[in-house]
Amino acid sequence: MTTSPAPLPSALALFDFDGTITTLETMPVFLRRSIPRHRLVVGWVVLAPLILGYQLRLVSGTLVRRAIVWFGYAGLSCSAVTAAGEVFARDYLPTVLRPEAVERLAWHKAQGHRVVVVSGGLDVYLAPWCKAEGVELLGSSLECRHGVLTGRYEGRQCVRGEKVRRVHELCAPHDYALVYAYGDTPEDDALLAMADRKYYRWRELVRVD
Template sequence: MNLALFDFDGTITTREMFPDFMRFAVSKRRLLVGSAFFAPMVLGYKLGIVSGSTIRRHLINFGFSGVHADRFEKIGKQFSDDVLPDALRPMALERIRWHKAQGDVVVVVSGALDVYLRHWCRTHDVDLICSSLEVENGRLTGRFRGAQCVGAEKSRRVRETCKLDDFPVVYAYGDTTEDFDLLSIAHKKYYRWQEVA
């Protein structure tokens, strides 16, 4: 039995799903105000000046601060059911099926949010390590609960959750620099679906 670690956005899906989820989950009024307010930051992200984790932190705070947790849960389930199926990469689903047929433990390790990934992973019978949002008194605070599951946090959480020495071979699949730490703990590394040394 081996271990297979999959990034989600851009690896299992054909694109990053965070913008799609924001458009799906945030009210039109907030989106309109936010698109003007965050335009310079988005430009900085596209130019490589602003990190993905920084922009996500600010957008999460703006988009979800004060939202009822129950409503957020319903939105996450609906997004998982209605949007994710059309964004999945057939090659990734085939690889997940292959690992499961071998009896491997398959874990999605993602910076994306548990509010929708939890449902997707349950449907596909795979484990999950990811980011989640903080809730106080039944409402979202607009902050992440703990660190975002990106960069070195991915490999830290995997080590915390899985005893790597128990697996003869560890596979890891990723597509951005935020996945490099995850790939570094694997015996077999795949970056943008190409095996790398």
């Protein structure tokens, strides 16, 4: 006797994390807590031109994050940074969650929807948080070789069009009756574009024909 596959959830809900689920950008906080202090001090001087360029919108966030990860993490123990991520997820992230995000996540889960966090943030702290919340994660990963971080990302950063590519790699959005997406910056535009119901900074974007 063959059994039929379990039916898909009726809807897919895609959430950016920093600034959408949280009240602020959490990755900079994690960087300060997990990178050795002497590297932070020197890095602030060395990378200042890049950071200023980002603030002036002359340099992409992707480039700045890549430079910070290289300078901050190359040569560090993978297990130490992973442990820091678990502590960060448990002790810090719950303190910066948006009440409306907590409510909406709970609603989607209660409806039986498939919920996926799609973030450029690092999975060393997002993965334990998502596991505790019972939701899936598509995020950025640090490259680890022989127990040591190389200072590079494992694959591409999960931002802009890469968010959409990762979602399609995970599932077929058109199989769901409804797709929701939530974001808060232009880096989420591609993710929002694939949704039937899209929310930017917690306001629903309504198409006007």
